[in-house]
Amino acid sequence: MREANLGKERIEKAVRREKTDRTPICLSGDFAFFHYAERSAIPADYVNKFPWALDRALAALKQMKHIDAVSVLGITPGKALGSVWMSKTKLPGHELPPTASWQIEEVACMQIEDYDVIIDKGWKYYQKYYFEHYLGLTEEELLLSGKYMDYTDRKLQEFGCINMTQMMGPIIYDGLCAGRGIVNFTRDLWKIPDKVKATLDVIAEEMLADFRRDLAALQNRCPGESIRVGIAPAVRGNCDFISPDKFEKYVWPLFQAEANAVLEIGGTPYFHMDANWTKVLDYFKEFPANRCIFDSDGMTDIYKIKEILGDRMCITGNISAALMSLGTPDQVYKEAKQQIADLGPTGFIASGSCTLPHNTKPENIDAIIAACIE
Numbered sequence: 556m557r558e559a560n561l562g563k564e565r566i567e568k569a570v571r572r573e574k575t576d577r578t579p580i581c582l583s584g585d586f587a588f589f590h591y592a593e594r595s596a597i598p599a600d601y602v603n604k605f606p607w608a609l610d611r612a613l614a615a616l617k618q619m620k621h622i623d624a625v626s627v628l629g630i631t632p633g634k635a636l637g638s639v640w641m642s643k644t645k646l647p648g649h650e651l652p653p654t655a656s657w658q659i660e661e662v663a664c665m666q667i668e669d670y671d672v673i674i675d676k677g678w679k680y681y682q683k684y685y686f687e688h689y690l691g692l693t694e695e696e697l698l699l700s701g702k703y704m705d706y707t708d709r710k711l712q713e714f715g716c717i718n719m720t721q722m723m724g725p726i727i728y729d730g731l732c733a734g735r736g737i738v739n740f741t742r743d744l745w746k747i748p749d750k751v752k753a754t755l756d757v758i759a760e761e762m763l764a765d766f767r768r769d770l771a772a773l774q775n776r777c778p779g780e781s782i783r784v785g786i787a788p789a790v791r792g793n794c795d796f797i798s799p800d801k802f803e804k805y806v807w808p809l810f811q812a813e814a815n816a817v818l819e820i821g822g823t824p825y826f827h828m829d830a831n832w833t834k835v836l837d838y839f840k841e842f843p844a845n846r847c848i849f850d851s852d853g854m855t856d857i858y859k860i861k862e863i864l865g866d867r868m869c870i871t872g873n874i875s876a877a878l879m880s881l882g883t884p885d886q887v888y889k890e891a892k893q894q895i896a897d898l899g900p901t902g903f904i905a906s907g908s909c910t911l912p913h914n915t916k917p918e919n920i921d922a923i924i925a926a927c928i929e
Contacts, residue, residue: 599648663736
């Protein structure tokens with residue numbers, strides 16, 4: 556039997572950087588959980604047998620009663636998976652071999668004159684055109700992921716597993732960047748910076764209005780609860796892509812707007828920080844202490860995160876995808892124990908690096924759990 560209230564208490568204490576009875580655990584990985592339940596499964600099964608496969612993943616989580624929380628679970632692995640990045644999706648068993656992981660294919664169909672279209676007619680107008688003409692997506696396909704993320708949230712509540720991403724904030728910068736293409740967009744930042752900024756402002760205004768509406772709906776659905784919301788508006792705004800001055804101009808306002816919208820209603824921003832953010836960690840000290848979670852994927856130096864943000868923000872572990880897929884249970888156990896010793900005992904949640912890879916060994920999931928409960 557899952558100790559639901561204890562899991563909730565552990566996560567909330569970790570956010571407040573208070574001592575917990577043991578290190579809390581948060582993992583992510585739809586297929587890794589599905590594979591835990593169905594050991595002969597391959598990635599194509601998750602695509603072709605969805606939503607049954609999602610139910611099996613949720614059943615595995617219910618079985619793994621010591622996992623306190625999950626993140627980014629229930630995203631439909633269909634044609635629209637890449638739509639938030641204005642990109643196509645390649646799926647195992649369809650465009651890819653059945654044992655491959657799904658891939659996002661950047662098609663970069665946006666032309667330079669389309670900046671003016673977005674500024675004049677709005678982002679929703681342009682998105683609808685782009686999805687129909689370049690990605691071939693229907694409205695029904697675009698709505699599926701939201702439907703199953705809501706379904707997943709309800710199921711997790713039923714058996715007492717905390718959902719760190721009850722909803723995700725809008726992906727603003729990355730949608731424009733991928734739609735234009737990374738090379739073209741990088742040139743645009745230098746050649747037409749004011750037009751790029753004006754376009755981002757239009758997109759942000761529209762998407763943040765929808766975000767606040769959806770936050771209110773979530774709050775009404777979970778009265779009296781502190782909701783948790785994933786914040787990741789600009790993965791390509793990290794230190795390996797743009798300079799600190801461009802980060803401050805184009806990217807940081809998006810983090811501020813999304814996180815503050817969550818904080819204003821008493822929620823917990825869950826910064827899902829894929830890629831390298833080491834040079835801009837100081838910016839995140841702006842947010843109130845003991846209210847946020849910083850979830851890195853191993854590209855940002857986790858010890859630098861602890862040094863700069865550890866006195867005000869909960870951080871998650873980052874056991875590598877390589878170790879989870881290729882390492883032994885003993886190696887995973889030792890790495891988890893080391894991170895607990897170095898980064899705990901307060902304000903720390905044991906975790907993988909972003910999402911567990913599709914070839915994660917089930918026994919390595921058990922090793923993380925063992926490291927936290929022993």
